[in-house]
Amino acid sequence: MTSPEGDTYPESETELDSDSHAIQGNRKINVAYMSKQMYCTSCKEKLHLEDIIDEMKRGGAVIFQVKCPTYLVVSDVKSSQEYKNPSTGRDIFAINSKAALGMLHSGFGPRQLNKLFSILDLPKIDEKTLKCHERIIGPVVELIAKESCYEAAKTERSLTIKNLDTLKKLLQVYLCCEIYTNTAEK
Numbered sequence: 001m002t003s004p005e006g007d008t009y010p011e012s013e014t015e016l017d018s019d020s021h022a023i024q025g026n027r028k029i030n031v032a033y034m035s036k037q038m039y040c041t042s043c044k045e046k047l048h049l050e051d052i053i054d055e056m057k058r059g060g061a062v063i064f065q066v067k068c069p070t071y072l073v074v075s076d077v078k079s080s081q082e083y084k085n086p087s088t089g090r091d092i093f094a095i096n097s098k099a100a101l102g103m104l105h106s107g108f109g110p111r112q113l114n115k116l117f118s119i120l121d122l123p124k125i126d127e128k129t130l131k132c133h134e135r136i137i138g139p140v141v142e143l144i145a146k147e148s149c150y151e152a153a154k155t156e157r158s159l160t161i162k163n164l165d166t167l168k169k170l171l172q173v174y175l176c177c178e179i180y181t182n183t184a185e186k
Helices: 013-017 031-035 094-106 110-119 127-162 164-185
Strands: 052-058 061-067 074-078 082-084 091-093
Touching: 031 074, 082 094, 091 094, 091 127, 094 110, 094 127, 110 127, 127 164
Parallel strands: none
Antiparallel strands: 052 061, 061 074, 082 091
16 A cells, blocks of 8 residues: 555555564553653664564563664663652552553453453563552552542531431431331231
8 A cells, every 4th residue: 555655555464464573462552651762872863663672571561672773772662651669669660550450440350451461462461560569559549449438428428417307308208108008007
């Protein structure tokens, strides 16, 4: 297939796959974050995805090794942002925490999540990695759930107080109907 500018594009997905590339399959990447790193550390020239020569998988994140075609310097390009693990101070990838949160939110376990990733041709995330991130985000999720329950109880209480007269009238009507029904049955 040819674009109006004369560029040639593959006709089908199999034509795309026919090129042998160092990396096979799909990856989860933060495009904006990754694109800021796609420059040679030596000459500052723009790097391209075709320049990827290897990858190191870190759960759902990937550290791509990208070789500068001019200076042949290999630069590491990370697919996801990192943050400090609150308990150890080590850098960990945000995508792994997001995967653990999504797993909790959707009711998936590690096996179900990895089955989904398998179908999407994404690298699996080790169960230990997911559990580690689950332990980090778990207390935060619990705190938010408790705050949410507290706010709901506060709202319920204020609405009950605000509508107390209406509730009393409804209760009297209900009790009268209940007493009448019980008396009629005897």
